[in-house]
Amino acid sequence: MAAGASERPKxxxxxxxxxxxxxxxxxxxxxxxxxxxREGEFxxxxxxxxxxxxxxxxSMAGLHDLTSGQIRLGSEIIVGPHPEIxxxxxxxxxxxxxxxxxxxxxxxxxxxxxxxxERIGRLLERVNLKGFENKFPRELSGGMQQRxxxxxxxxxxxxxxxxxxxxxxxDAFTRDEMNLLIQEIWMETGKTxxxxxxxxxxxxxxxxxxxxxxxxxxRVAAIYDIDIPxxxxxxxQTQPDFIARVLEIKSRxxxxxxxxxxxxxx
Amino acid sequence: xxxxxxxxxPEFNRKEEASEPGLAGLNAFGLGGSRTHLETLxxxxxxxxxxxxxxxLLRIFNVPQYILPKPSQIVAALFTEWPFLWPHLVITxxxxxxxxxxxxAIGFVLAAVITQFPFVEKVVTPxxxxxxxxxxxxxxxxxxxxxxxxxxxxxxxxxLASGPMVMINSATGFRRVDLAxxxxxxxxxxxxxxxxTKIRIPMAMPMIIVGLMVGSIFxxxxxxxxEMVGGAEGLGNRLTYYSALIRMPQFFAIILxxxxxxxxxxxFFYWLGKKWASWEA
Numbered sequence: 001m002a003a004g005a006s007e008r009p010k011x012x013x014x015x016x017x018x019x020x021x022x023x024x025x026x027x028x029x030x031x032x033x034x035x036x037x038r039e040g041e042f043x044x045x046x047x048x049x050x051x052x053x054x055x056x057x058x059s060m061a062g063l064h065d066l067t068s069g070q071i072r073l074g075s076e077i078i079v080g081p082h083p084e085i086x087x088x089x090x091x092x093x094x095x096x097x098x099x100x101x102x103x104x105x106x107x108x109x110x111x112x113x114x115x116x117x118e119r120i121g122r123l124l125e126r127v128n129l130k131g132f133e134n135k136f137p138r139e140l141s142g143g144m145q146q147r148x149x150x151x152x153x154x155x156x157x158x159x160x161x162x163x164x165x166x167x168x169x170x171d172a173f174t175r176d177e178m179n180l181l182i183q184e185i186w187m188e189t190g191k192t193x194x195x196x197x198x199x200x201x202x203x204x205x206x207x208x209x210x211x212x213x214x215x216x217x218x219r220v221a222a223i224y225d226i227d228i229p230x231x232x233x234x235x236x237q238t239q240p241d242f243i244a245r246v247l248e249i250k251s252r253x254x255x256x257x258x259x260x261x262x263x264x265x266x
Numbered sequence: 267x268x269x270x271x272x273x274x275x276p277e278f279n280r281k282e283e284a285s286e287p288g289l290a291g292l293n294a295f296g297l298g299g300s301r302t303h304l305e306t307l308x309x310x311x312x313x314x315x316x317x318x319x320x321x322x323l324l325r326i327f328n329v330p331q332y333i334l335p336k337p338s339q340i341v342a343a344l345f346t347e348w349p350f351l352w353p354h355l356v357i358t359x360x361x362x363x364x365x366x367x368x369x370x371a372i373g374f375v376l377a378a379v380i381t382q383f384p385f386v387e388k389v390v391t392p393x394x395x396x397x398x399x400x401x402x403x404x405x406x407x408x409x410x411x412x413x414x415x416x417x418x419x420x421x422x423x424x425x426l427a428s429g430p431m432v433m434i435n436s437a438t439g440f441r442r443v444d445l446a447x448x449x450x451x452x453x454x455x456x457x458x459x460x461x462x463t464k465i466r467i468p469m470a471m472p473m474i475i476v477g478l479m480v481g482s483i484f485x486x487x488x489x490x491x492x493e494m495v496g497g498a499e500g501l502g503n504r505l506t507y508y509s510a511l512i513r514m515p516q517f518f519a520i521i522l523x524x525x526x527x528x529x530x531x532x533x534f535f536y537w538l539g540k541k542w543a544s545w546e547a
Contacts, residue, residue, distance in 0.1 A: 058449070062453075063452060063453060081452050081453045081454070085453075086453065087449075087450070087453040089446055089449070089450060093446050093447060093450050095447065095468070096545045097468045097469075097471070097543070097546075106451075106454065106464070107454040109464070110451060110456045110460055110464065111454065111455055136545060138545070
């Protein structure tokens, strides 16, 4: 286990179950999902689309109610958004009518606090966005937008970062860059991170532990410890050991899919 | 099925945004974007040619003034008649401002509230459409019966004409719910009011401005029409007065004033759109 990760759970998910009511009936999104997010750990939640991994993350952020079960931050039960938890969304999710500086200041505005300009300045510098403060989101590349959204979340200094397929819409090269950046930021800040992705290699590259979920209903299928030393360079993804891990998880997911399809036929 | 799970929310919104014309329509008249010197020159040249040509043709064919006055006569009439016209201009603008302020405010608030309750919105929308499509001018004689020949019936008519326009466009704006952006605000602890002021209103702003523009133009039309129907004041009333006396240069001078008011309204809201909603154009 790398960096500052400990065995102490920062967040606990206990038998989380979620049904959605839709027009075509009820969808069973999560089925008794239990897992720990350990203090200082980088946890990746991996699964095919529709496996409920985003639902799980949104519930951990206090943005979704659970049908049953419980999510705790320390001993505190999560019933709504919590100041210690920040969410990073797909496609950056910047507000297009605000420039970069005002986007980053949004959390302070909502909390009715004066923006911590010094911290924001340092963070912008860290992700190479210094000098772009007056640019609007449409003037920034996808990678820059996502870096801005990372600054926005880190600016209020949460202890937990929840990331919902943040780099899914980026091209492969930018994605590698962002993965390196988020690894560095995690090592520098010691934040606890839960990161949702459907890319096996992204999950292995980033994570201390990979939680593999199966679909319909979403369940925890397996948990893998990734004990590759850090910092991990991008090239590591071409090494035999890394590829072996990818194949192992892939076969696990394929196996799970075959099983559930067989169930569906019956 | 997976869409329900929240995985695909941003995609939903992108589609919705793409289908929304927003402020693009404002550019239709050529005020949008940067214009080269050449284009400006040609636009001015066209105006000179049309006005000068009209003047020339009217002189050559000796068209009588009561059929079509010469541009020079119209401008001259505007200056000589101005002392008698401006009190009427003030009255018309007063009716327009007050009526539009009342109608626009009610329309905006109604749109903001109603779109939060889909059931209420479904029930109310047909009646709003009825208000939009029914010419409010038709009500003016009735309003005069009830409120007399003062400004009140015309202010009410302006409010009735502009309010539904503001409402229906603003509602379109407020209906563009971006769940991911609302979730973003909530994740930072935003309350309902903050979500409204920081997310929903800016998001709806392009359509709100379109609504305000269309509503105020409709208000102007209704104010003039209402003045033509009854009462003894306002530019609309002057139109009937001068046409009854066959004083065509004065008649057209008023048309010129009305055109200037209309264009000013358009430019004002275009500027407002640039300022508050340029992120979408």
